[in-house]
Amino acid sequence: MGGSSDSDSHDGYLTSEYNSSNSLFSLNTGNSYSSASLDRATLDCQDSVFFDNHKSSLLSTEVPRFISNDPLHLPITLNYKRDNADPTYTNGKVNKFMIVLIGLPATGKSTISSHLIQCLKNNPLTNSLRCKVFNAGKIRRQISCATISKPLLLSNTSSEDLFNPKNNDKKETYARITLQKLFHEINNDECDVGIFDATNSTIERRRFIFEEVCSFNTDELSSFNLVPIILQVSCFNRSFIKYNIHNKSFNEDYLDKPYELAIKDFAKRLKHYYSQFTPFSLDEFNQIHRYISQHEEIDTSLFFFNVINAGVVEPHSLNQSHYPSTCGKQIRDTIMVIENFINHYSQMFGFEYIEAVKLFFESFGNSSEETLTTLDSVVNDKFFDDLQSLIESNGFA
Ligand SMILES: Nc1ncnc2c1ncn2[C@@H]1O[C@H](COP(=O)(O)OP(=O)(O)O)[C@@H](O)[C@H]1O
Ligand SMILES: O=P(O)(O)OC[C@H]1O[C@@](CO)(OP(=O)(O)O)[C@@H](O)[C@@H]1O
Numbered sequence: 001m002g003g004s005s006d007s008d009s010h011d012g013y014l015t016s017e018y019n020s021s022n023s024l025f026s027l028n029t030g031n032s033y034s035s036a037s038l039d040r041a042t043l044d045c046q047d048s049v050f051f052d053n054h055k056s057s058l059l060s061t062e063v064p065r066f067i068s069n070d071p072l073h074l075p076i077t078l079n080y081k082r083d084n085a086d087p088t089y090t091n092g093k094v095n096k097f098m099i100v101l102i103g104l105p106a107t108g109k110s111t112i113s114s115h116l117i118q119c120l121k122n123n124p125l126t127n128s129l130r131c132k133v134f135n136a137g138k139i140r141r142q143i144s145c146a147t148i149s150k151p152l153l154l155s156n157t158s159s160e161d162l163f164n165p166k167n168n169d170k171k172e173t174y175a176r177i178t179l180q181k182l183f184h185e186i187n188n189d190e191c192d193v194g195i196f197d198a199t200n201s202t203i204e205r206r207r208f209i210f211e212e213v214c215s216f217n218t219d220e221l222s223s224f225n226l227v228p229i230i231l232q233v234s235c236f237n238r239s240f241i242k243y244n245i246h247n248k249s250f251n252e253d254y255l256d257k258p259y260e261l262a263i264k265d266f267a268k269r270l271k272h273y274y275s276q277f278t279p280f281s282l283d284e285f286n287q288i289h290r291y292i293s294q295h296e297e298i299d300t301s302l303f304f305f306n307v308i309n310a311g312v313v314e315p316h317s318l319n320q321s322h323y324p325s326t327c328g329k330q331i332r333d334t335i336m337v338i339e340n341f342i343n344h345y346s347q348m349f350g351f352e353y354i355e356a357v358k359l360f361f362e363s364f365g366n367s368s369e370e371t372l373t374t375l376d377s378v379v380n381d382k383f384f385d386d387l388q389s390l391i392e393s394n395g396f397a
Contacts, residue, residue: 088328091298093217093225095330096186097129097193100209102200102280103233104273106244106266108353110135112233112307113195115349119341120193125333129192134182136198140174141252163272172205179209183216186224193334194226201277203284210288214295227331228292229303229338232280232318237309242379243357245270246371260374267378274390280304285320299325303335310353311345 088095099116101109113133120126140162162170175198182194200206210228217225235241249262257265282304289302302322306315319342321335341348 088330090225090227090300090324091217091296093223095227095328096191096224097229097334098182098186098213098226099193099195099229099231100200100206101195101197101231101233102206104201104235104277105199105270106241106248107233107235108244108307108310109199109233110197111353112231112345112349113197115345116195116231116338116341117193119348120334120337123337126337129334130190131193131195132182132185132191133195133197134178134185136175136178136196137253139178139181143174143177161268161272163269165272165276175200175205176208179212183212186216186226187222189224199273199277201273203278206280206284206288210291214292217296217300227301227303227334229305229335230280230285231342232304232306234279234306234308235310236313238384239357239361240309240354241384242375243360245379246360246375259371260378263375263378267383271386271390274387275394277391277394282318282320289322301327301331303338305338305342307342307345310350311342311347312350312354315342 099113101113103109110133117131117133120129120131161167178198179196182191182196185191186194196209198205200209213226213228216222235244245263245266248266249259254262254265285302285304289300292300292302300322301324302320304318304320306318308315319339321339323331323335
């Protein structure tokens with residue numbers, strides 16, 4: 001089968017280890033490392049209301065920082081009614097959690113987020129937490145559809161390729177709007193765990209996010225404190241990536257687009273991302289922790305977890321936990337549940353995923369021979385070598 005040609009072993013299956021020659025990256029801690037057309041009818045009702053109410057500010061290229069006197073962020077009266085809730089406080093504010101995802105497209109960020117939510121919901125220690133994913137791609141599609149009132153043009157065919165680095169400003173705008181939405185719902189006590197689902201692939205973006213978190217936490221008028229958790233999702237295995245790209249070609253960006261066009265477009269998108277991506281490192285973790293501690297003038301918490309190749313590769317010392325000097329039970333319990341999820345991801349979900357990948361390449365699932373030929377013609381050894389060169393030219397061999 002052509003699908004097993006890239007990096008598969010003698011038994012026709014996946015060989016890529018994080019340090020193998022066909023890995024797209026190597027895992028060292030310094031520079032280390034480790035996913036149109038949308039019918040308006042598919043817009044989430046709540047999201048379109050949020051968009052309509054804040055249309056002018058959301059579409060302005062100058063997206064404001066979190067400002068407490070903005071009507072969008074007016075403080076709310078604390079109304080902490082969750083069953084079994086054991087709120088603990090930081091600086092007199094109720095703790096809530098923000099999970100910042102980092103990872104190239106099609107590494108599994110959205111899928112792993114839904115698995116994490118499942119896990120938090122199933123654990124008695126965390127089942128009262130209201131979790132929500134804030135996906136920048138979804139917000140982009142909603143705003144694009146709402147703005148242009150017609151099907152979203154593919155990045156490839158559009159005169160303006162959103163994912164080309166020269167259009168980074170637009171991408172940043174969507175990300176900032178998504179972040180504002182997360183803050184807004186946290187501040188309104190509509191959510192306890194906000195997952196910021198974007199690639200967050202540059203140091204500049206991450207710096208911006210943590211500046212915003214600090215502004216949120218130091219805002220005297222807000223009743224809540226965000227405990228930041230960084231979750232980096234990495235995938236080096238070529239077969240995994242190929243399978244994920246195949247599945248990405250069915251997402252909302254490509255609803256009415258032919259398979260080949262979708263695969264080519266997504267492959268192009270990936271190249272743009274690989275040319276700019278900087279993995280999150282321990283150095284960056286320490287810098288951010290220093291920044292937050294200085295800014296908030298307290299010994300703040302910061303956590304960093306990794307899922308590599310669906311949990312099959314141990315993150316070793318990459319994971320980092322920085323508990324505040326006085327840390328309440330709620331933070332400890334929640335982090336413990338997340339840590340447990342990370343440590344057992346392969347058993348809980350990863351192996352099942354790997355079986356699905358294996359099945360896909362053995363039988364090509366329900367896909368036709370044409371699908372296989374098309375996928376191989378785009379996502380092949382040369383494509384992966386190009387990605388490798390791009391990431392190397394970006395300083396991350
Ligand atoms: N851990 C996983 N478990 C199950 N399926 C996965 C996993 N990771 C990736 N996939 C598959 O790959 C596709 C792309 O993953 P996705 O979560 O959308 O990536 P990202 O959010 O990083 O762009 C998914 O639709 C799913 O089919
Ligand atoms: O702004 P960044 O961090 O690149 O992340 C958002 C982008 O990530 C993507 C990458 O493909 O997410 P998703 O696959 O979840 O839809 C784009 O759709 C989205 O516009």
